[in-house]
Structures are given as structure tokens and as C-alpha cells.
Amino acid sequence: MRVPASGHSFAAMSSLGRWVLAHKRFVVVCWIVLTVAGVAAVGPAANALESDPSVPQKEGWVTNAAIAGRYGTDPGGGAPLVPVVTLRGGETVRSPGVRGDLQRLDARLHTVLPHARIASYASTGDAAFVSGDGRTTFALVYPRRDPDSAFGENPGAAKAASRALRGAEVGGRPVHLTGFDPLAAGGGGSSGGPGLMLEALIGGAGALIVLAFVFASLLAVIPLVMAVVSITTTFLLLLGLAQLTSVSPIVEFLVVLIGLGVAIDYSLLIVSRWREERSHGHVGEEAVQRAIESAGRAVVFSGLTVAVGLLALIALPIPFLRSMGYGGVLIPLVSTLVAVTLLPVVLAKLGPRLDWPHVRTDDKASRAWTRWAQAVTRRRWAAAAGGMAVILALAFAATDIRMGGDDADTMAQSGDAKQGLVALEKSGIGEGALLPHEILVSGPSSPERVAAALRNVAGVHGAVAPDSRAWRRGGTALVEAVPVADSGSGAGRATLEGVRGAAHAAGSDVHVGGEPAEGQDFIDAVYGSFPLIIALIAVTTFVLLARAFRSLLLPLKAILLTILSIAAACGVMVLVWQEGYGSDAIWGIHATGSIPSWMPLMVFAFLFGLSMDYEVFILSRMREEYDRSGSTEAAVIRGVGRTGRLVTCAALILFLAFTSMAAAPDTDTKIAATGLAAGILLDATVIRALIVPAMVSLFGRWNWWLPRWPARVLRVEPSAPGSAVAGPADVA
Structure with missing residues (x-):
């Protein structure tokens, strides 16, 4: 017998569902207007995005900006x-x-x-x-x-x-x-592969195939329609946001790829629950209402969690990363709103007719996933240990990550630019010549003496103070120090420290710029604040999930496992690209030796919320089944049996979207595609299908523990370990 739900979140979702179903025409007209406007806004919004790569109050950026103002070169140092x-x-x-x-x-x-x-x-x-x-x-x-x-x-x-x-x-x-621009052109540049919208089309085509398998009916098109509405509406909001603040072009990827993922995920969950309610004898708007009251709440909590993961980026001191936080938070919130307003109307009006041919019934849980859950619960220790061994091994590989800029050796495999690079390396001059250290002398210090001091720095091939108008203006002078090693390598970073030490010792009017210095400043600024970002996200997510699951242990476990799965994804990037175990065999690209400095942060921003989606879907259903039965084992088996197929299919859709990025010609995009696809795959298989059910089974009744005082703070019913809540349950 279904336990009636109550509490603030249930009441809100119940009221929202009734209001939406009572105002179908108004809801549809509003979303049509927003979608049409959004389609028109896609181009202008993309054109309005602009990069702000500044690293405020750091020596490298400040020096490069001064050089740009005086000498007219790029404010980011420039190669x-x-x-x-x-x-x-x-x-x-x-x-x-x-x-x-x-x-x-x-x-x-x-x-x-x-x-x-x-x-x-x-x-x-x-x-x-x-x-x-x-x-x-x-x-x-x-x-x-x-x-x-x-x-x-x-x-x-x-x-x-x-x-x-x-x-x-x-x-x-x-x-x-x-040089970096000729090498990029020799490697095909960013224009040689599929564009963002083509990647979305490839991902959408893959999604349609997966959805057709899940529903075996015309309902497969509904999640794609919801994704189109969500993405185009978000572009409309993005256009408005771009008028208020600088927004990075990377937000386009956040909107399209995360939008494709979360919008389909949310629709998949609600449509599946609606079919389940219909198979249990509920018809018409009653089935829609019950789906919103249960799955709709899981979607709301999930959407908030994804938004928190991206919004936390605003705490970083880098403008373009803050803009990713502002812009990225829009897509999960819009997708959630579409799922709980437009989708119920579509199901109420068109759902029964689109559920044709009704080949697969949702009356019972998946037999395959039920058997899988039974096997995991019987061998819970082995399942948990095996899964954790895989994740921890990959996460350990991530501890050896070396962050740097683009690796010149991997940018082009042949051509004139590649021959020039090989000539530098074979001669002993080294790859470092592509990114010299630019030292600005803005006072009485002698540029020649500064150059002489820099020649003695270990790892510097040579240093020169050109004596011409192009290099000396308005009482300032530029000194070029040419390193041997790539700036992203350990030797390159050591050389930078030596250059900074020698330059600062030469005089207070001597400052180090150039791309290597600014790149290191970026790493220091971002990853110096990274523990704070993780703590902020973890605390906020814990509060949201503690309310969703009415438990203290489940949200803690969810956060730790999600962080571990992201670390494992970074480990895959390290092994495949930094160390080269796969990059050469698959793409014909040698080991990069380092990972672009912005990559781990982007992978974290993408994967945290998306991974937590699956956790919310599975644990919400487990919580519901526990409140019905009072048995942890039954909750695990029924929860996985009901959600296993959905989570796997949702992950497969995102996996296809991310792997489509690997067709791009530039190495950075291939690295990103590898990390994101690996993260989604690991999360949906090793984490959610193996470790999560095994650990919930191991912890038993303590999974459901929520004492009275935190329950009062969260404004939900307390939950005592050992028995199901006798009264209402505030869960999905």
C-alpha cells in the first residue's frame, strides 16, 4: 500500500501539479512564446558571449596588461x-x-x-x-x-x-x-570538426535511439521536445544575462550538453513514473498528478543540486569562471521548470495517444535489474570492495596530475609548423621557445643587467633585451627569457620560479609576464580556492539531500562517492592523455605530459550535478520503498529494479553526447570528451549500479536515521533507524 506523502515539498508539488493541470492552455502558450523567442535568441546570444581571461591582482596578468597597453600585444600575454x-x-x-x-x-x-x-x-x-x-x-x-x-x-x-x-x-x-597559432592551424583548428550544434544533433540522435528502447512507443519524442524547449529558453535568458555581465563562450557548451542531459533525464523520470501509475490503474490527470507528486519532487531536488554545483563557481576569483557559474545555473533550473509545468500538460493531453504501440509495461520493475540488485545485496561486501577498488585506483592515478597549458607536441602531427617545432627540440633550444617569459622593466633598472641575470637561471636557454623602439617605449623596456622546457612540465614550472626570483632580485621595477606566468597565476588562483568551493558545494548539497532523503548518512555517502567518481574521471584523463595509455592507439596523439589547467575544474562543474542526478533518482526511490516496507533489502532491490534501467539509459544518452565531442580535431576537446564520458560511464555503472546498492545494504537501518533536531531544522518528519516511518514521508 502506498504511504501518503506530506510535508512542505509534497504540498508544494501537489499544489503546483493541480495548478498546472487547471491552466493547461496558459502554460502551453507561455512555453511556445518562450521557445520561439529562444530560437531567435540563439544566434545573438552566442555572439554576445565574450571571454574575459583575466586573473585579477596577480603579477602575470597585471604585467601582461601593462605590456598590452604600452606595446599593443594581447593582454593575455599572447604566443x-x-x-x-x-x-x-x-x-x-x-x-x-x-x-x-x-x-x-x-x-x-x-x-x-x-x-x-x-x-x-x-x-x-x-x-x-x-x-x-x-x-x-x-x-x-x-x-x-x-x-x-x-x-x-x-x-x-x-x-x-x-x-x-x-x-x-x-x-x-x-x-x-x-608557434601555437600555426600548430593549431596545422592540427585542423577548431573549425575542422563538428560544431556545437552538430554535436548536439549527434547526441540527440543517440538519445532518440535510447529513448525508443526505453519506452518502445512514440513517447520517446517527448523528452527531446522538452530538451529543445529548455535549451532554447535558456539561450533567451543567456542573451539577457550577457547584457549585464561578461559571459564566457564555454557557457554555450554548458547549456547545450548539460541541457540535453538533464532535460532528457528529468523527462525520462517523470514519463516513466506516469506510465507506472497508469499501469497501476490510475488514469487521466490523476496519473499525471501522482507522477508529479513523486518523481516531480526528485526532479526538483536534482535540479537544485545541479544548479548548486555550477553556481558555486561564482566564489572563484576568475571572471570567466564566475560567468560559467552565472550562466550554467540557468539550464538546470529551466529544465526543472519545463519538466514540472509543460511536461505534465503534454502527458495529460497527448500522453495516452503517444504511448503507442504499448509494447512494454511498467507494471513491474525490470527483471534484469531486480536480479542484479538481489545479487549485489547477497554479496554486498564483495560488490562494495570490488567497486571501490576500481574507483580508488583511478582516483589515485589523478593524484599525479600535472596541470599546464596546451601541449605544442600534440597540436599537429605533421606540416610546416610541426617541422619547426621538431627543429627546435632536436637542436636543444626546446619547446619552451614557443612561450618565452616576458619581463617588463618599468624603472631605472638596466634591461641588459636583467637579461644577464636571467641567463644564469637553470632551464633558461637564453635571455635578451632588444634595443629598438618596438621593445622600449615610454621609459619601459622588455626582456625576453627563453626557457628550454614546456611551461606545463615540472621543469618548466621550476624555470618560471627561477625567472621570477632573478627578476625580482634585479629590482622592484622588474615584473614577470608572458603566458607561462599568467598560466601559473591562473592555477594558483583557481586551485587555491578549490577546497573552499568543494566545501561550499558539499555543505549546500548535503542540506538539500538530507531533506530529500530524510537521512544524514545517505547524503554524506552520496557526496563522497560523487567526488570520488569525479576524481576517477580525472584519473582516466591522466592515464589516457598525460601518460599516453590510449591517446596514441586511439587518436594517434602522443602523451601530452600535462592536462590543461582549466580542464579538471570544468570536468568537476559538469559531472558533479549530473552524477548527483542519478544518486537522487535511485536513493529517492529507495527511500520511498523503505517507507512502504520497512526493509532496507527490499528498498534496495525495488529501488534499483525500478530505476536501474532509467539511470543506465540516461547515462548512455549523456555518454553519446560527450563522445561526439571527441570527433573535434583539437586535443583539448578530445581530453574533455574523455574525462566527461568516462565520468558518466563510471558513475552509472561502478558507482550507482554496484557501490551504492552494496553500501546501502551494508549500512542497513542506519541509512534512514534522521534525529528530531535536524529534522526540525530541515522541516521534515524525523526518521528512526530500525523501522519505517509510521506517518507521512517527505520523499520522492
């Missing part, structure tokens, strides 16, 4: 273009005619990039631009910033320089143009 040439054996840069060829090379670049800062052996005579054997030399070319490109990118300048150097020779040897 230079790097022409490279390796002379024939027996020849060096001092051989007759070589320096003249190099000067003509500089002249070509000045012609096509008239306002660029260019320094080379030809203009300075400095050994900083030459390999130890004298055969390989390079130049640093900093174009004027491109106001239409973000994060220091300047593909237009790279193309112009490439055209200018076509056919150029030094000592009879070809010149290769390398």
Missing part, C-alpha cells in the same frame, strides 16, 4: 610566431651571407605585420636565438593583438606570416613557421 631554420652541416649563423638572409626574413615579416615586435639573431646578434651548435636559429614575432580573437589567438597574423615566408630560404635552407 609569438616563431620562424625557425636549420642550416646545412658545417654552416652556422656566422657563415657568410646567413645574417643577411635573416635580415631579409625580418623585413618580409615587417612588411606583412607592420606593427609587430620582432627580435632575432639578425636584429640583436644575441646567442639567445641560436642553438648550441650554431646551426639552428629562430625569431620571436609578436603581432598586434586581434580584437576579434580570444585568449591570445591571432590566426590572421599566422596566415599572413606564413604567406610571407613561403619560399623563403636562409643559407639555402627552408624556413618553417611554428
Whole structure:
């Protein structure tokens, strides 16, 4: 017999359901208007998004901003273009005619990039631009910033320089143009793979196939319709938000991919519960009302949890990450609102007709998942230990994560830019030449003495203080220190610390900029605050879930397991990409040696709420079954039997959406796709299908413990371990 639910959340959902069903036409008209406006807003909203990569009050960003203001380069430091040439054996840069060829090379670049800062052996005579054997030399070319490109990118300048150097020779040897922009172009760039909307279409097509399997009827189209309404409406709100504050373009991915996931998940849960109520003899609006009162509450709690995971980003001191928090919180809230307002109307008016052909009944729980739950509860210790061994092993791999920027070695596998990079590495100059340290001298300190001090820093190939108007303006001067190692490696970070120490010792008017310094500042600013972010999310989520489950143990376990599953996903990224166990075999890309510094944070923001979705769906049903039966074992078996198929199918939909991202040509997107897809897969299989039922079974009656005083604070009924609540239950 079904235990009637009560409490504030039940009363609110019951009242909302009755109001929605009494005002069907008004609800539908409102959502149609919002959807049409949202479709029209998609383009303008995407165009209104802009990047703000600043790291306020950090030396690297402040110095780069000062350099940009004085010298006109990108405020984010910017990566230079790097022409490279390796002379024939027996020849060096001092051989007759070589320096003249190099000067003509500089002249070509000045012609096509008239306002660029260019320094080379030809203009300075400095050994900083030459390999130890004298055969390989390079130049640093900093174009004027491109106001239409973000994060220091300047593909237009790279193309112009490439055209200018076509056919150029030094000592009879070809010149290769390398650097991050040429390497990105050689690797296909971001335009060579599927765009965001195409990725959404691929994910939507996969979702339709999965939903057709779940419902075996025309009801499969309903969750997709709800996703379209949710995503387009969110873009409308995003357009308004972009007028008030800077919003990062990354929010587009949050809206489309998370929107596709959560909107379908929420619809899947409510539609499945509606079919279950109908199979139990409830018809018409009564079945819809009962579905909203039960599954609808789980959706509300889940939506709030996803929103909390993203909203907590506003506590970070980085503007573009805060904008991810502001923008990202919209999609789960809109998806929740669509699920509890528009979806009930659609089910009431069209549901019975769309439930055709009614091949599969929802009268009973899934037999396969019921048998699985029975097996897990019988072998609970082995199931919990086996699942935890997998998760902890992968999470341990994540402890070796090395965060850095883009890895130049993985950006292009062939082409002119790749040949230039290989020449730098083989000559001993090193990959670090692609991202030099830029030191701004803004006072009486001698730039030449600063350069001399930097030459003695371990890991620095050379340092130079070009003496020309392009490098000395308004009482300031720039010094370039060329590191050997990639800035994202341990050796690269050690070199940066040495450069900072030497620069600061040279005078209080000497400051270190460049992309390596700003990248390290980003890591320090973000991950220095990361424990606070996790604590903030954990506390808020605990309160929400304690109210949803009427338990102190269940929310604590849910949060810890979710954090572990995200750590395991990061472990997969480390193994596959940083260490290369799979990247070469699958994509033909060698080990990156590091993970982009923003990647773990983005994976956390995506996965925390999505993973918690599944936890809420499963544990809410377990709580409901426990209140009916008073048996933890029965709650586990029936809860998993009823939700196992739904959670697996929902995870499969997201898995398909994320794996579609791996078709993009750039390595960063492939890394993100790997982490997100692995996280969803691990969470839906090892965590929710194995560890969760095993641990709930192990903890027995203590799962349901909620003393009177916290229950009073949460405004729900207390729950004593050992028996089901005799009265109402405030659960889904």
C-alpha cells in the first residue's frame, strides 16, 4: 500500500501539479512564446558571449596588461610566431651571407605585420636565438593583438606570416613557421570538426535511439521536445544575462550538453513514473498528478543540486569562471521548470495517444535489474570492495596530475609548423621557445643587467633585451627569457620560479609576464580556492539531500562517492592523455605530459550535478520503498529494479553526447570528451549500479536515521533507524 506523502515539498508539488493541470492552455502558450523567442535568441546570444581571461591582482596578468597597453600585444600575454631554420652541416649563423638572409626574413615579416615586435639573431646578434651548435636559429614575432580573437589567438597574423615566408630560404635552407597559432592551424583548428550544434544533433540522435528502447512507443519524442524547449529558453535568458555581465563562450557548451542531459533525464523520470501509475490503474490527470507528486519532487531536488554545483563557481576569483557559474545555473533550473509545468500538460493531453504501440509495461520493475540488485545485496561486501577498488585506483592515478597549458607536441602531427617545432627540440633550444617569459622593466633598472641575470637561471636557454623602439617605449623596456622546457612540465614550472626570483632580485621595477606566468597565476588562483568551493558545494548539497532523503548518512555517502567518481574521471584523463595509455592507439596523439589547467575544474562543474542526478533518482526511490516496507533489502532491490534501467539509459544518452565531442580535431576537446564520458560511464555503472546498492545494504537501518533536531531544522518528519516511518514521508 502506498504511504501518503506530506510535508512542505509534497504540498508544494501537489499544489503546483493541480495548478498546472487547471491552466493547461496558459502554460502551453507561455512555453511556445518562450521557445520561439529562444530560437531567435540563439544566434545573438552566442555572439554576445565574450571571454574575459583575466586573473585579477596577480603579477602575470597585471604585467601582461601593462605590456598590452604600452606595446599593443594581447593582454593575455599572447604566443609569438616563431620562424625557425636549420642550416646545412658545417654552416652556422656566422657563415657568410646567413645574417643577411635573416635580415631579409625580418623585413618580409615587417612588411606583412607592420606593427609587430620582432627580435632575432639578425636584429640583436644575441646567442639567445641560436642553438648550441650554431646551426639552428629562430625569431620571436609578436603581432598586434586581434580584437576579434580570444585568449591570445591571432590566426590572421599566422596566415599572413606564413604567406610571407613561403619560399623563403636562409643559407639555402627552408624556413618553417611554428608557434601555437600555426600548430593549431596545422592540427585542423577548431573549425575542422563538428560544431556545437552538430554535436548536439549527434547526441540527440543517440538519445532518440535510447529513448525508443526505453519506452518502445512514440513517447520517446517527448523528452527531446522538452530538451529543445529548455535549451532554447535558456539561450533567451543567456542573451539577457550577457547584457549585464561578461559571459564566457564555454557557457554555450554548458547549456547545450548539460541541457540535453538533464532535460532528457528529468523527462525520462517523470514519463516513466506516469506510465507506472497508469499501469497501476490510475488514469487521466490523476496519473499525471501522482507522477508529479513523486518523481516531480526528485526532479526538483536534482535540479537544485545541479544548479548548486555550477553556481558555486561564482566564489572563484576568475571572471570567466564566475560567468560559467552565472550562466550554467540557468539550464538546470529551466529544465526543472519545463519538466514540472509543460511536461505534465503534454502527458495529460497527448500522453495516452503517444504511448503507442504499448509494447512494454511498467507494471513491474525490470527483471534484469531486480536480479542484479538481489545479487549485489547477497554479496554486498564483495560488490562494495570490488567497486571501490576500481574507483580508488583511478582516483589515485589523478593524484599525479600535472596541470599546464596546451601541449605544442600534440597540436599537429605533421606540416610546416610541426617541422619547426621538431627543429627546435632536436637542436636543444626546446619547446619552451614557443612561450618565452616576458619581463617588463618599468624603472631605472638596466634591461641588459636583467637579461644577464636571467641567463644564469637553470632551464633558461637564453635571455635578451632588444634595443629598438618596438621593445622600449615610454621609459619601459622588455626582456625576453627563453626557457628550454614546456611551461606545463615540472621543469618548466621550476624555470618560471627561477625567472621570477632573478627578476625580482634585479629590482622592484622588474615584473614577470608572458603566458607561462599568467598560466601559473591562473592555477594558483583557481586551485587555491578549490577546497573552499568543494566545501561550499558539499555543505549546500548535503542540506538539500538530507531533506530529500530524510537521512544524514545517505547524503554524506552520496557526496563522497560523487567526488570520488569525479576524481576517477580525472584519473582516466591522466592515464589516457598525460601518460599516453590510449591517446596514441586511439587518436594517434602522443602523451601530452600535462592536462590543461582549466580542464579538471570544468570536468568537476559538469559531472558533479549530473552524477548527483542519478544518486537522487535511485536513493529517492529507495527511500520511498523503505517507507512502504520497512526493509532496507527490499528498498534496495525495488529501488534499483525500478530505476536501474532509467539511470543506465540516461547515462548512455549523456555518454553519446560527450563522445561526439571527441570527433573535434583539437586535443583539448578530445581530453574533455574523455574525462566527461568516462565520468558518466563510471558513475552509472561502478558507482550507482554496484557501490551504492552494496553500501546501502551494508549500512542497513542506519541509512534512514534522521534525529528530531535536524529534522526540525530541515522541516521534515524525523526518521528512526530500525523501522519505517509510521506517518507521512517527505520523499520522492
